[in-house]
Amino acid sequence: IDDQFVPLLGFVSHVAPSYPALTASLPSQIGDALEESADAMAPAVRRAMLQALILLRNRGRVPALQLLQRCFRLFRCRDKAMRARLYSHVISDVKAVNLKHKDVHVNKALQNFVIGMIAESSSVAAQYSLRAMIELYRRHIWRDAKTVNVVASALFCAHPKLRVAALHFLLGAHDDAADIDDDEGGGERVSSLRASLQRDGAQPSRCGKRKQRQLKRAVKSERRKAAPAQQAAASFAAIHLLHDP
Known part of the structure; x- marks a missing residue:
């Protein structure tokens, strides 16, 4: 049955925008079934149903807020791969919603919704919800x-x-030092190595390869030196926004 259902669901979700009247209730039917019975479904089926919902969302058949809230609730699912897909969609869809301008209505409603999710009895759902919030902050969304x-x-x-994650967030751990581009870096050592490689040209040689390794080590060293200052600045920014009447 699963072998027949999955491709059929994919076909219906693809053609649904062409038949809006006939498929008006399709997104809610798929979403409700997924929320009610996700853990009882075969992994391929629940992932296909989630993919169908995302496709319908991309085709404008599901409001952003409705699907985002459903995705947060589906973090309760015991399928780790599905939770990862849900997390990826939440980040990308919130980014898309705020791409041209900030959607205050969606942002405010979803943030209020996440407050309830953090208080969830399901620690996994609460952790993913908090993680999504921190990632959206880190990406300046x-x-x-x-x-x-x-x-x-x-x-x-x-x-x-969750308490540990929140504490790390306020201490600035959300802004990873890895945000520094590997191709960038300060310091005299890095600059001199780059200049030397440019003089030697692009021809591969034993000396050139050694200099490239030295350059990589120097860049990593500069990144480690820059990390504390970056984290301190980020920490101050987050703490500064706390409501402290």
Whole structure:
């Protein structure tokens, strides 16, 4: 049955935009079935149903807020691969919603929704919800006081891992030093190695390869030196946005 259902679902979700009246209830039917019985389904079926929902969302058949809230609820699913797909969609869709201009309505409603998810009895769902908030802040999509205070509220939740994650966030650990481009770096050592490689030209040689290895090590060293300052600045930015009456 699964072998027949999965391709059929894919076909229906692809042609649904061409028959809006006939398929008006399709997104809610798929979403409700997924929420109610996700753990009882075969992995291929639930992932196909999620993919169908995402496709319908991309075709404008599902409102962004409706599917995003459903995705957060589906973090309760015990399928790790599906949770990863849900997480990826949440980040990309919130980014798309705010691409041209900030969608205040969607942002505010979703942030309020996440507050409830962080208080979830399911620690996995709460962790993924908090992780999504932190990632959206890190990517400057939700870089505002509301996000900081929602994350900070996890300091008082029942799950130890969430308290640790919130604490790391406020200490600046959300801004990874890896954001520094490998091709960039300061310091005299890095500059001199780059200049030497440019003089030698692009021809491969034993000496050139050694200099390239030295350059990589020098860039890593510069990144490690820059990390504390970057994290301190990021930490101050987050803490500065805390509501402290």
